Structures are given as structure tokens and as C-alpha cells.
Amino acid sequence: MMLTGNHAVAHGVKAARAEVVAAYPITPQTQIVEKLAEFVSSGDLRARYIRVESEHSAMSACISSEACGARSFTATSSHGLAYMNEMVFWAGMGRFPLTMAVVTRTMAPPWNIWNEHTDLLAQRDSGWVILMCSSAQEAYDTAIQAFRVAEDDRVLQPVMYGLDAFSLSHTAEDVDLMDQKAVDEYLPPLDASKLPVHMDPDRPTTYGNMLGPGSMMEFRYVIREAFASSKSVIKDAASFYEKATGRQQVGLLEDYRCRDAEVVAVAIGASCGDAKDAVDSMREKGIRAGLVRLKAIRPFPGVEAAECIGNAKAVAVVDRDYSFGYGGILHGELAQFLKVPKGRVRSYIAGLGGRDITVKDFEGIMTDALTKAEGAGDRVDEVWWGLNERGLP
Amino acid sequence: MLTIKDLPVEEYLLPGTAACPGCASALSLRIALKVLGPRTIFVIPASCTSIIQGYCPKTSSRIPFFNTAFASTAASASGMVAALQIKGVEGVNVVGWAGDGGTADIGIQALSGAAERNENFIYICYDNEAYMNTGTQGSGSTPRGAVTTTTLRGKMERKKNMPEIMVAHQIPFVATACASYPLDFAEKVRRAMSIRGLKYIHLLSPCPPGWRFQAEKSVEVGRLAVATGAWILYEWRDGVYTLTGASRGLLNKGARRPLREYLALQGRYSRLSAEEAKSLQDDLDKYWETFASRLEKSR
Amino acid sequence: MGEKIAISKACEGSSGRTGSWRVKSPVMDKTKCTKCLLCWLYCPDAVIVRAKDGSVSINYDYCKGCGICAEVCPAKAITMVMEG
Numbered sequence: 001m002m003l004t005g006n007h008a009v010a011h012g013v014k015a016a017r018a019e020v021v022a023a024y025p026i027t028p029q030t031q032i033v034e035k036l037a038e039f040v041s042s043g044d045l046r047a048r049y050i051r052v053e054s055e056h057s058a059m060s061a062c063i064s065s066e067a068c069g070a071r072s073f074t075a076t077s078s079h080g081l082a083y084m085n086e087m088v089f090w091a092g093m094g095r096f097p098l099t100m101a102v103v104t105r106t107m108a109p110p111w112n113i114w115n116e117h118t119d120l121l122a123q124r125d126s127g128w129v130i131l132m133c134s135s136a137q138e139a140y141d142t143a144i145q146a147f148r149v150a151e152d153d154r155v156l157q158p159v160m161y162g163l164d165a166f167s168l169s170h171t172a173e174d175v176d177l178m179d180q181k182a183v184d185e186y187l188p189p190l191d192a193s194k195l196p197v198h199m200d201p202d203r204p205t206t207y208g209n210m211l212g213p214g215s216m217m218e219f220r221y222v223i224r225e226a227f228a229s230s231k232s233v234i235k236d237a238a239s240f241y242e243k244a245t246g247r248q249q250v251g252l253l254e255d256y257r258c259r260d261a262e263v264v265a266v267a268i269g270a271s272c273g274d275a276k277d278a279v280d281s282m283r284e285k286g287i288r289a290g291l292v293r294l295k296a297i298r299p300f301p302g303v304e305a306a307e308c309i310g311n312a313k314a315v316a317v318v319d320r321d322y323s324f325g326y327g328g329i330l331h332g333e334l335a336q337f338l339k340v341p342k343g344r345v346r347s348y349i350a351g352l353g354g355r356d357i358t359v360k361d362f363e364g365i366m367t368d369a370l371t372k373a374e375g376a377g378d379r380v381d382e383v384w385w386g387l388n389e390r391g392l393p
Numbered sequence: 394m395l396t397i398k399d400l401p402v403e404e405y406l407l408p409g410t411a412a413c414p415g416c417a418s419a420l421s422l423r424i425a426l427k428v429l430g431p432r433t434i435f436v437i438p439a440s441c442t443s444i445i446q447g448y449c450p451k452t453s454s455r456i457p458f459f460n461t462a463f464a465s466t467a468a469s470a471s472g473m474v475a476a477l478q479i480k481g482v483e484g485v486n487v488v489g490w491a492g493d494g495g496t497a498d499i500g501i502q503a504l505s506g507a508a509e510r511n512e513n514f515i516y517i518c519y520d521n522e523a524y525m526n527t528g529t530q531g532s533g534s535t536p537r538g539a540v541t542t543t544t545l546r547g548k549m550e551r552k553k554n555m556p557e558i559m560v561a562h563q564i565p566f567v568a569t570a571c572a573s574y575p576l577d578f579a580e581k582v583r584r585a586m587s588i589r590g591l592k593y594i595h596l597l598s599p600c601p602p603g604w605r606f607q608a609e610k611s612v613e614v615g616r617l618a619v620a621t622g623a624w625i626l627y628e629w630r631d632g633v634y635t636l637t638g639a640s641r642g643l644l645n646k647g648a649r650r651p652l653r654e655y656l657a658l659q660g661r662y663s664r665l666s667a668e669e670a671k672s673l674q675d676d677l678d679k680y681w682e683t684f685a686s687r688l689e690k691s692r
Numbered sequence: 693m694g695e696k697i698a699i700s701k702a703c704e705g706s707s708g709r710t711g712s713w714r715v716k717s718p719v720m721d722k723t724k725c726t727k728c729l730l731c732w733l734y735c736p737d738a739v740i741v742r743a744k745d746g747s748v749s750i751n752y753d754y755c756k757g758c759g760i761c762a763e764v765c766p767a768k769a770i771t772m773v774m775e776g
Contacts (some may be wrong), residue, residue: 053506208460447706609759
């Protein structure tokens, strides 16, 4: 079926038999919630659709519906995600295993509806498993796998997954849909008795009242343990899904031609398709390029990425995000894991505000990395790719 | 009309809460739980009740409380209702129990949304007329003239009229109540349980430390609020207003006690000049005239 | 991993033995009591205990001494007395 990334998510959520959808529209996520509203209205998806009046309310509603044993879903983007930030933490710290699609979009001002990853990455401290998709097919597959990861009793944490604004959310490709019986086998109904918080009127408990310094760290440690298990849960979810569909799945990351690579690019999301083309064209020219596409951001697959990268001569971390006063978020998180000397792990800031990162850009970035890595020593260079060419309006 | 004997003897709010001595909201919570019974889930936002219920892993409530963030009460309750519905669980009362802050201010958006969607739950606002849990800061529900830590010369602005805002949302049932009239309150809770859609009850909850009066006067203060007309007990259903309990017969100004008798009991009004007090009385009289014609027209 | 930490169970005294808060203590004169149950109705802390015969007594473990019962009693059967 020809589906945009947004519609692929909607189909995945429908296949996963979500029971409560509470969502608020925001460009470029809108088609996810509209499609789900259609499915609920036609009866294709047997769920309650709560037409909430804000994203904060969307997350609030999903949290309590999950607590009552209903598989819950929402979707948002940039400002909607920021608005619900309080409740994103509530879901993570409270251990409510719902899922959410985030169409990654630039934070304002000025208003900018185009692609950037800062919104998604800014949530990385919230106790959610965070994944990033790179194709409509992967968006569909991830929508289903996300519930399985969230509800696994080794995790029991919420899961969010990103889709690049427009280049994925609104770009159509041929998506293989799973047969419903196969999905049901892969993803059984939510077992509410496993939930850390279950508001069962027949077994009254109170949740969330004051917990003092004497016990809080222990509760947070439980969440830490959940994340320690999450890597294998994500890999299991992917491999079982692969078995069920016959389609190759990515678990924590994708290793594209890294084995003997002298320069490795690291990136997330849909741009990785272009990055792979750049890797291929460079290889044709005799440069041993490779790409690590991170699928998981939380848990952070630093150890796994380091294995792929090995002793490459140069690493080009491409961040379509920025943490002011610090640098590219992915670069900062990855560098500490690599065996590669500091100066050879170069930071490339590209595509902020939705600016295109083309195949040529990736070629240029990897070439630049390979050239400059040699003499860098301990100095870590941060390059805002393409900045000088365009200038200010 | 409910009598004392109609209320179950069984306690659902157990002794040993963290409520201040004389807390009218704790009294009202105790009464509400008796009426609602065990097949009930409460949604509690940040508010006095967050603390009153006790420290984890203990709670005073035998009925499940789901604690949520300050702004979230009505959204959280909506989610709960949706889940119970899709799971085919019937006969569970979902109740949002929020203070005036979580209702009239930070919580009003979610409440308005839930009202527009006519979600099937009971929303009870216990109104102690300030952010009492955080130490008596002014809220949208603080009355004009009252001193709080952020309205140090007495609040200049009027109290937000939440019951009438909810009437404007055209939900199936709106009522006001007062902690000093627990049977009138219980009656309204019981009525709300039998109606589908969003039911809103706004309960005046006198607060000894916040309003500055001795704890034992808690019931008397609430009674005077009603007797002076500062607080009106009524219901609004199917477009019709009905005065209830001790508010009946108070349409006649002569039947209402002078407002100063209510104000005199409370330290938060001690800064009022005679002029300001008269202005409050005039305001109140004017409001009663408007309210009376609204009542008339609705019949 | 399904640790049910941060779940609370109902019990008396969730906030301690609140009877220790008292400054004044209610003392009931059973001879004056008409068993109207208004004290029971108005106690915010559910410390007025109803016996089968309709009489009432006070649970001093948790009574905070607010004095509402003394105020609402129509028979003036309850007096507030300084603690200790």
C-alpha cells in the first residue's frame, strides 16, 4: 500500500489495536490523528478517540487510560511535545507504557514547520524509550513494535518514535502491511495485571501521593533497571518481528558498510537514505565510507555504535539538532563511547530549520571529516555545514 | 432529601489524614466518599488533597485515588472514562476532585474541553478561595477584598464565577454546595451519579488557616456564607435554576443577613475599610438581582 | 520489573497519630447526648465512632481537637478542655 509516513503510523497503531487515542493536531503530525479518527469513526479501529483540547491534556488522558488497562497512543510534534513536556515526564517517571509518534519539527520562534530533531532529543531525560524511524515502512513496523517493547515486563516504560517532518511524514512509499492475525500473535492484548500502576476498581490502590527522599531513589532505580533491560527487549522485539514478517528489521542501530570503513557518518532518520547513497558513491570512488544509523536514542547504543565504528580514521556525526552552550546532541552522547581519538570524531551541524541535507552534502561532510581528522589532534571541530554559503536573509 | 441516617456508617476516609484541624474539604471528601461508595476512582491534582491523603505507601482513602498533575484533572478523568468504556467496565464512578486553583485557573482549559465533549464523569471543585496547599496565594477564585500572600492589600478583582461558566458550557448538571451543609452536598452528589455526561459541583470549603478563623468555626463560617448570600446554594439542570437548602427564601434581601457578619469572622477581611465593605455588600446585592432574574427566566 | 512501588494502601493514621496534634480535647457528657449524630456528621476526621445502640464516642488516637463537634452539638454535650 502506498502510504506516507504519517499514514503508515496510523495503520501501525490500528494494527496494534490501540484502545484509546487522545491527540491534538499539529503540523506535520495532523494526518496521523485524522487517519486514526477515520479508523475509529468507521469502526476499523475499535477504540475511544478523545478529541482533547491540548497536547498536555492528550498526554494526561493517555496516562490515566493506560493506568486503567487500555493500550493508549498519542502523536505530536515540536511545540505540542514541548507543551506536554510536564506529562511526558509524568508518563516516564510513573511507568505508564503508552506509545507516541513524534514528527520532528523545529522549535520556534520564528515559526518553522520543517524538519529538525531538537524537539525529540530534548525529551531524552524523561524516562521514555526513544526511537527514530527512517522510512514509512519502518514507521509502520515501529508503531507495532513500540507497544511490544513498552509492555514487555522487563521494560514497562513508554516509547516514543520520531519521523522526519515532510521528508518522511508526508512522503509516500510502498509499505507492506502485516496480516492482522500475525500482528495479534506478535502483540497480544495488554495484560493490565503487569502494569506498575493499575487502577482496578476491584482492587483499590492509590497512586502517586507524596513519596519522600527516603524512598524516591529506589523507585528511580527500578526505572534505571528497566532501561538496562531495554536494549535486549528492543532487539528481541525487532527479531521476532523479522521472523513474523520475513522483512529485515533494525534493532538498536543499522550498520551500513562500516566493517572496513575509514570514514563513518553517524546520523538518524530519513536523511540516512541519502547518507547511504553518499556512502555508495564514495565507495565507487575508492573511499571506504560507512554509515551508522542510530535507531534507538534511549537507550543510547553507544557501545554498539563503537563496535561498528571500530578504529575508523574519521567519524562525522551529523546532528540535525543543537544544544546551545554545548553542541550537537548526538555528537556529545556518542563521543565518549568511541575508541577513536577525540579530534577524529567531528561534529557536523546540518539541516536545522528544515534545510535539506543532500547526498552531495553527506559526501562533502565525509570527505571533510576524512581530510581534517588527520591534523585535529585533541581538538574537536564543530562545523555548521552549509552556513557560509547561504548567509542571513 | 437525604437525612443523616441515610448516609452509610462505614468510613471511606480513615482517621489520621494530614488535613488541618477543622478542614472543611476533608469533611466534604469524607461525605462524598460515603455517597459514591467503593466502585469509584478519584482523580486528584496537585492540591490540599494531594497531601491530606497521606504519604506513600500509606493513604487515608479506601477508595482509589489517581494523583495527577495540577492542570490535568479533567483530562485525566476523560482518559479514565475512555479506558473503562473500551474495556467494558461498567458502574464505576470517575470523579475529579480538585481545588479552585486546579479548576478555575491552571485546570480550566482541560475542564472546558471535557465539558465541551460532555465526558461522563463528576467534577467536584472544593473551593477554599486561594492556593491553600502552597500557603494561601491568591487564585482566580479568591473573592474581592480578601487578603492572600499575593493580594496583600485585599484582592482588587472579582471572584471568577465557575458555576456560571459551567452553565455556559451547557453540561447536564451544575450545582453549588457548601461544606457546612453536608446533606445538601450529599444529595447533589447522589443526583450527579444518576446523570450521564459531565456533572459539575462547586463546593465552598472554608479554610481555618487561610481565611484566618478558629478551626471550630469552620461550619459556622460556611453557614454564614450562605445566610448572607455570599454563597448561593443552587442547581442548574435542563436549563432550570433551583435554589436549594438554606438559600431558599433568600431572594428577598431582607431575608439575607448583612454581609459584614460573614466577613467579621475572617481575618482575611480584617483590612477592609467600611467603604470597601459597603462596596462588597452593594456588589452582592446587585449580583442577587441578576441571579434572581436568571432564575425567573429559566422557569 | 513490574515493581509496584509508589502504590499506597489505605490505613488509619496515614499521616501519623494525629491525636498528638491536639491542644484542646473534646469531652462528651453522655447524659446530655440526644444521639442526634450531628457530631458524627460534621467530624472532618471520622473520629466520632457510632455504637450499635446509637451512642457515640471519640477516637482520641486521631482526634485533632478542632472543636467542630462541640460547636455543632445542639445539646451542648461536648466541651473543649485543654490537653494535658
